[in-house]
Amino acid sequence: MFAAGTALSACGTTKPTAEGTPxxxxxxxxxxxxxxxxxxxxxxxxxxxxxxxxxxxxxxxxxxxxxxxxxxxxxxxxxxxxxxxxxxxxxxxxxxxxxxxxxxxxxxxxxxxxxxxxxxxxxxxxxxxxxxxxxxxxxxxxxxxxxxxxxxxxxxxxxxxxxxxxxxxxxxxxxxxxxxxxxxxxxxxxxxxxxxxxxxxxxxxxxxxxxxxxxxxxxxxxxxxxxxxxxxxxxxxxxxxxxxxxxxxxxxxxxxxxxxxxxxxxxxxxxLPAPPPPAGSFDAAIAERGRTVFDRTCASCHIGGSGTDNNGGTLHPPADTGVDGAYAARTSNKSYRTTPLRALWQHPPYFHDGSAATLADVVAHYNRVRKLDLTAEQQRELIEYLKSL
Incomplete structure (x- = not known):
């Protein structure tokens, strides 16, 4: 009954969490x-x-x-x-x-x-x-x-x-x-x-x-x-x-x-460490190419070892990521944190409400909402990289 976050948000409009300080x-x-x-x-x-x-x-x-x-x-x-x-x-x-x-x-x-x-x-x-x-x-x-x-x-x-x-x-x-x-x-x-x-x-x-x-x-x-x-x-x-x-x-x-x-x-x-992906569950060569795609399109929000820009105080309004805002509207911050990307292979569905059934759905969502213009091959590479995390 604890809670986590939204995935793969390329940065757009953001706001600090000062008003949301506990x-x-x-x-x-x-x-x-x-x-x-x-x-x-x-x-x-x-x-x-x-x-x-x-x-x-x-x-x-x-x-x-x-x-x-x-x-x-x-x-x-x-x-x-x-x-x-x-x-x-x-x-x-x-x-x-x-x-x-x-x-x-x-x-x-x-x-x-x-x-x-x-x-x-x-x-x-x-x-x-x-x-x-x-x-x-x-x-x-x-x-x-x-x-x-x-x-x-x-x-x-x-x-x-x-x-x-x-x-x-x-x-x-x-x-x-x-x-x-x-x-x-x-x-x-x-x-x-x-x-x-x-x-x-x-x-x-x-x-x-x-x-x-x-x-x-x-x-x-x-x-x-x-x-x-x-x-x-x-x-x-x-x-x-x-x-x-x-x-x-x-x-x-x-x-x-x-x-x-x-x-x-x-x-x-x-x-408790995040569990590593099972052996053979992703293509390492394709995942390595996907890392390059990730660094170019995702890493500005999924930052460093934590995998989230929220450690620096950033939140994303629902419109920034194209996810449903009904839950955020019930909270003091009215926005979502960037999700740390840990053991993504292990816990589908994705997004706070489970509206993305697969990592392919997540990538397709952000490719559309954030206008990333990723080719089908680049999306495949990014998915393999996410499976490796």
């Missing part, structure tokens, strides 16, 4: 040059297992613990994109259990095997508390056992996850609310719907390759810890503090179960 108490804490192994390990624990007390939403308000216990068998869970951590499963367990029984889901939760879900299960196998973690949306598995079951891949966006369908299972939601959640589809989430009532869901972004990225949101409203706090408190339902006058949000809890955990969470996210 409040001082939500700005990025001063980070050490390098986090210690202990800090990264604690950050991994937070990322994978910390609910920040959000059971108050998922259990007390939405009552999803009741739904999961009674109605969600493993087959259904896998269909809505939930993942299972094979490393904690006893050998041969899948051959012995009924994957059509909700009781098996309860057993998996009791083993802490469902990625991104934390449950308290009593002696009678009733789920008394259920919460979610960062890993629900920003971790997947390698499918080494079967589809949806394997070893964790933290930082990879779970593009199979149908968050809206899961929320819509709640028995307390009105039909019109359920219809909105069900409209999102797999791999999308609207991090402002519960704030402004509007519906423009975003593609779930990766949480890897962040070490050189200043602002990890589509609209660059704040750095990584700012967005982690926003999501933890306003979206996950965590019991913490988050305040941003630009958005009219001021939430406080006592005790604050979020703020003290943000530095190690950030350290773990910074430690």
């Amino acid at each position: 409040p001082a108490d939500t700005a990025e804490p001063q980070a050490k040059q390098e986090a210690s192994a202990a800090e990264i390990a604690e950050g991994q624990r937070v990322f994978r297992f910390e609910t920040f007390g959000d059971e108050q939403l998922w259990t007390d308000k939405l009552r999803l613990n009741e739904v999961v216990e009674k109605n969600v068998d493993p087959t259904t869970a896998l269909k809505v994109g939930l993942k299972v951590d094979a490393d904690v499963l006893p050998a041969g367990i899948l051959e012995k259990v009924d994957l059509k029984s909700p009781a098996t889901t309860v057993a998996l939760l009791k083993m802490n095997a469902v990625v991104g879900l934390q449950a308290t299960v009593d002696a009678n196998n009733h789920i008394t508390r259920l919460g979610v973690t960062c890993a629900l949306c920003h971790s997947t598995v390698d499918n080494s056992v079967m589809a949806g079951i394997g070893r964790r891949k933290d930082g990879w966006p779970n593009r199979d996850l149908n968050v809206g369908a899961i929320i819509a299972l709640s028995p307390v939601l009105a039909a019109d609310k359920k219809a909105v959640y069900q409209s999102w589809g797999p791999g999308k989430y609207d991090p402002r719907y519960n704030q402004d009532g509007k519906n423009t869901p975003l593609v779930l972004p990766p949480a890897y390759g962040l070490a050189q990225v200043k602002n990890e949101t589509y609209t660059a409203e704040g750095p990584i810890s700012y967005w982690n706090a926003y999501v933890a408190v306003t979206q996950m339902g965590g019991q913490g503090n988050f305040s941003d006058p630009r958005l009219g949000i001021d939430v406080k809890h006592s005790p604050d179960m979020v703020t003290s955990k943000l530095p190690t969470l950030r350290a773990y996210q910074h430690s």
Whole structure:
């Protein structure tokens, strides 16, 4: 439930982000040059297992613990994109259990095997508390056992996850609310719907390759810890503090179960590298020619190691890039950040709203909107280069 950006924007009209500077108490804490192994390990624990007390939403308000216990068998869970951590499963367990029984889901939760879900299960196998973690949306598995079951891949966006369908299972939601959640589809989430009532869901972004990225949101409203706090408190339902006058949000809890955990969470996210492209997934010779095309047409916005001009304070109005502006209009900056181009091979669809199904669609879009005049061969070369990143 964090967020990323728009791709391949050749620079045109831009504006600085001064008016979008986050409040001082939500700005990025001063980070050490390098986090210690202990800090990264604690950050991994937070990322994978910390609910920040959000059971108050998922259990007390939405009552999803009741739904999961009674109605969600493993087959259904896998269909809505939930993942299972094979490393904690006893050998041969899948051959012995009924994957059509909700009781098996309860057993998996009791083993802490469902990625991104934390449950308290009593002696009678009733789920008394259920919460979610960062890993629900920003971790997947390698499918080494079967589809949806394997070893964790933290930082990879779970593009199979149908968050809206899961929320819509709640028995307390009105039909019109359920219809909105069900409209999102797999791999999308609207991090402002519960704030402004509007519906423009975003593609779930990766949480890897962040070490050189200043602002990890589509609209660059704040750095990584700012967005982690926003999501933890306003979206996950965590019991913490988050305040941003630009958005009219001021939430406080006592005790604050979020703020003290943000530095190690950030350290773990910074430690996650973008995965390299699989061997043989692109033509190296063509990609090298594509680098020349990229340097000439794209590198003025996708700058340096970070891959974004936003580190220098630049934003792009929607008209500058030809992408839909409905989401940006809901934010304080009203514009989009240039997306860092990290592991593009791994996470289609592209653009903030998923409107580009392939990298070929992305290149064709900018060739048209930015009048790049690339030939078909140059577009092919550029696509191969993007696949190599």
